[in-house]
Amino acid sequence: MIKALESVPLLQNAYLAAYPNASLPDYQNGKLVYSQHSQYFTQCAQDFRNQGVRLIGGCCGTTPEHIRALKEGIKDLKPIEEKEVKALLSITNKNQHKQTNKDSLAEKAKKQHTVIVELDAPKHLDIDTFMDGGVFALENAGVDAITLADNSLATPRISNAAMAIKMKQAGSKVTPLIHLTCRDRNLIGLQSHLMGGLHTLELDEILAITGDPTRIGGFPGASSVFDVTSFELTKLIKQCNEGLSFSGSSLKLKTNFQVAAAFNPNVANLEKAVKRMKRKIEHGADYFLTQPIFSHEKIIELHRLTKDINKPIFIGIMPLTSHRNAEFLHHEVPGMKLSDEVRARMQQQTNRQDGFREGIEIAKELIDTAINYFNGIYIITPFMHYASTVELTRYVHEKTKLKTKI
Numbered sequence: 001m002i003k004a005l006e007s008v009p010l011l012q013n014a015y016l017a018a019y020p021n022a023s024l025p026d027y028q029n030g031k032l033v034y035s036q037h038s039q040y041f042t043q044c045a046q047d048f049r050n051q052g053v054r055l056i057g058g059c060c061g062t063t064p065e066h067i068r069a070l071k072e073g074i075k076d077l078k079p080i081e082e083k084e085v086k087a088l089l090s091i092t093n094k095n096q097h098k099q100t101n102k103d104s105l106a107e108k109a110k111k112q113h114t115v116i117v118e119l120d121a122p123k124h125l126d127i128d129t130f131m132d133g134g135v136f137a138l139e140n141a142g143v144d145a146i147t148l149a150d151n152s153l154a155t156p157r158i159s160n161a162a163m164a165i166k167m168k169q170a171g172s173k174v175t176p177l178i179h180l181t182c183r184d185r186n187l188i189g190l191q192s193h194l195m196g197g198l199h200t201l202e203l204d205e206i207l208a209i210t211g212d213p214t215r216i217g218g219f220p221g222a223s224s225v226f227d228v229t230s231f232e233l234t235k236l237i238k239q240c241n242e243g244l245s246f247s248g249s250s251l252k253l254k255t256n257f258q259v260a261a262a263f264n265p266n267v268a269n270l271e272k273a274v275k276r277m278k279r280k281i282e283h284g285a286d287y288f289l290t291q292p293i294f295s296h297e298k299i300i301e302l303h304r305l306t307k308d309i310n311k312p313i314f315i316g317i318m319p320l321t322s323h324r325n326a327e328f329l330h331h332e333v334p335g336m337k338l339s340d341e342v343r344a345r346m347q348q349q350t351n352r353q354d355g356f357r358e359g360i361e362i363a364k365e366l367i368d369t370a371i372n373y374f375n376g377i378y379i380i381t382p383f384m385h386y387a388s389t390v391e392l393t394r395y396v397h398e399k400t401k402l403k404t405k406i
Contacts, residue, residue: 002044005051006086015054020044022061034061038069045073052083104258105145105175105205106287109312109376113400116145116177116289116314117389118380121157127166134386135167139174141393147177147207147289147378151184154217161197177260178203180233181211187227191246194237199255207260207289208233212334231283234259238284261285263313265293265302266337274305287311289378292318292329294338294362296369303373314376317366319388320359323347360388364395371400 001018008016023035041058048056056074058066108114119134138146146167148160164176178198185193198206210230214222228236236246243254261280267273277288293299293316306313320326326346330338342362349355359382370377377396381389 002047002051005048005053008051009085010052010081010083016052017055017057018048018053019057019059020062021059022063022066025061036063036065038063038065041066041069042073045070046077049074049077050080050083052080054079104286105177105260106258106312108144109287109314111375113371113375113377113396114144114312114314115142115393115396116147116376116378117143117393118147118149118378119386120149120152120381120384121160121163123155123157125158127158127163129384130163131166131170134381134384135170135172135174137386137390138393139172141390142397143174143393145175145177145205148179150179150181150209150211151217152179152212154183154212154214154219154222156219159197161193161201161203164203165201175205176203177205177207179207179209181209182226182228182230182233183211183214183224185227186225187246189225190227190233190236191240194240194255194257195251199240199257204256205258205260206237207262208237208285209262230261231280234261234280234285235283258286259284260287260289262291263288264291264335265298266291266335270298270301270305274302274309277306278309281309281311285311287314287376289314289376290316291335292316292380293366293370294342296366299366299369299373312376313374314378315366315370315374316378316380317363317370317392318380319363319382319385319392320346320355321382321385322352322355322359323349325355325359325382356385356388360391363388363392367392367396368399371396 001020005016005018010016020041021034023037025032025034027033045056056070058070103111105114105116117138119130122130135146148163149157150160151157160178164178167174167176180190180193198204208230210226211224214220214224237257237259239246240251240255241257243251245251261277263273263277265273288311290302290313299315302313320329320342323346326338326343329336330343345358345362346355349358367377379389379392
């Protein structure tokens with residue numbers, strides 16, 4: 001409190017007041033216990049007075065002894081009429097890795113068709129297939145970013161930040177887009193992760209999401225944190241971009257996070273969902289990734305309702321693998337709805353290979369519609385079938401090149 005007051009000038013028409021705790025509480029034998037060193041308040045009272053405080057009292061944990069010590073500290077002292085005000089710490093971008101000519105994903109998607117592909121980090125410790133069959137195959141196909149989920153479906157996986165660093169160490173030039181959920185970390189853990197697990201490691205693209213509840217995963221006894229909503233998390237991340245921590249204290253440097261937000265178009269009232277999208281923009285969202293869309297009409301309607309929004313929207317495309325997969329997604333996965341036409345087409349496939357190919361064809365048809373209205377395509381890899389995602393990524397580039405020539 002004394003340090004904070006050092007940058008506060010004396011006021012003409014008001015008095016400064018201070019009500020300190022009796023130290024920070026300690027937890028002993030199931031109870032919160034405050035320090036009994038009341039004599040410390042004697043010196044603190046003088047320090048408060050020297051900063052221009054005219055009203056001094058005690059808050060949590062203080063006793064009559066603390067108040068008596070405050071009185072002793074300012075005995076025979078008069079309030080000050082002048083003080084030297086310390087300048088606020090200048091927050092700069094000094095020596096930051098952020099200042100590069102590389103466009104963010106949002107900036108890139110405003111200029112040209114851009115492809116993001118979602119990969120889940122492994123549930124086990126063998127990452128070879130993820131790197132070789134996934135990351136580098138997709139890089140060769142021309143993806144602009146690989147988005148790494150944060151323990152999707154409440155299932156423990158290798159840390160997505162760790163996998164992003166492994167990608168960089170292996171020489172990948174693809175931008176990692178890191179999912180960050182509200183479910184697994186409290187405010188302390190979220191800020192620490194942003195400072196160290198992301199900013200310091202030069203991972204600047206974040207998808208801020210609520211996260212699947214723990215009860216749907218394989219650890220039903222695990223608890224969900226949810227200190228904040230995805231709206232609040234986005235706002236706090238943008239606060240870090242101003243050089244301020246979640247509590248408002250200085251970070252000494254500014255972060256440069258670009259924040260994506262999730263959008264679910266598979267709802268009965270799409271207009272209401274778009275209003276929610278605009279609220280996320282007010283909280284700082286830079287661009288959006290949608291849940292998988294399986295309807296041409298839904299893509300067109302979404303474009304109509306978002307024409308006044310200048311934030312890029314990446315249309316979610318998820319190739320189906322079988323009729324069973326289609327029915328599972330439609331009935332059991334929150335936020336996903338398939339059209340009757342798509343479900344019927346998948347039902348007609350009699351074997352696994354035919355179902356897989358039909359899923360690819362449906363995805364390509366949806367891509368054809370999406371690239372006519374949106375620059376952003378977001379491909380979700382089903383069950384680690386990297387080959388299908390590679391095929392669809394190449395298809396996007398082929399179609400957009402042809403569209404540009406025309």
